[in-house]
Amino acid sequence: MTYELYYWDGIPGRGEFARLALEQAGADYVDVARTDGGMARMMAMMKTKTSGFTPFAPPFLKDGDLVISHAANILLYLGNRLGLAPDDEAGRITANGLQLGITDFVAEVHDVHHPIGVSLYFEDQKDEALRRAEDFRGERLPKFLSYFEKQLAKNGQGQVHALCHALSYVDLSLFHLVEGLRYAFPNTMAAAEPEYPLLVALNAQVRDLPRIKAYLASERRLAFNEQGIFRYYPELDAS
Structure with missing residues (x-):
């Protein structure tokens, strides 16, 4: 079906x-x-x-x-x-918990450019967004990325995975998270990425999966833009 x-x-x-x-x-x-x-x-x-x-x-x-x-x-x-989650209940619950953590982080990313209300344009809340962005770059982004980096470190040597030494939907979601942050905060991420080598390695690893590589090159893959969650406003990024 x-x-x-x-x-x-x-x-x-x-x-x-x-x-x-x-x-x-x-x-x-x-x-x-x-x-x-x-x-x-x-x-x-x-x-x-x-x-x-x-x-x-x-x-x-x-x-x-x-x-x-x-x-x-x-x-x-x-x-x-889809064969993208652990077989045991404990593993599935852990995967869901990590995904919910990604959900929380994505909400904070969105609220950088819309800290007051989604019904207002960015220009209507720009001063508040500038303040929110400073806190996000200095406090929230490293807090979340450090958490996910530590989770990846639990799985030892070899290929990088969030769970059980096998590819899961959490790995795919972390790939998209890093891609979105690179789009929205290119300067911030360029400076921060050396602190998160496992997240960087996972991103490259997922990008090289044959089906993901084909998807990224296809018309099915939608480009980031200033209508979505991850938006690039230069004034919100680090100089």
Whole structure:
């Protein structure tokens, strides 16, 4: 059965975490909002008044009659089905916990450029964003990256993985996280990356996976831009 992924067209966003897992697994899926009439279908699903689960916002995944919302929850569901999660319950819970940590960090990245409200333009909250960016670069970014670096260090020598010496959806998500940070904060990341060699190694390792390499070179891969979570505003980056 074909998975149906629902997310806004034109931005990688939170939907990219699910896309990377589906692509790496070679799963049969459709990115619904990018098909003819897909956006209307997505909006209709969020407004349905019929019985059953109604998602609040994308991303959400439809597998038959089942609808799963939120990136971490989608990956918890897909993990075993795609061979991208540990087989044991403890491992799956650990993977979900790490993914939820990534979710928390992504929310903080977003709030750098929109610290007051999502309904306001960046220019309407620029002063607050400048203050938020300084704290983010100096405190929050190193706090989160250090945490993930320590997790990678637990798995010894050889290839770098977040869990169990095997590729998981957490590795794919950390790849996307680093890519997004490099786009949004290029100067900050250039200075910081020597402190996180395992995250850098994992990023390169995932980029070189045959299916991921093919995906990144395809039209299915959406470019970062100033409409998504990771946005580049030079004044928010380190000089």
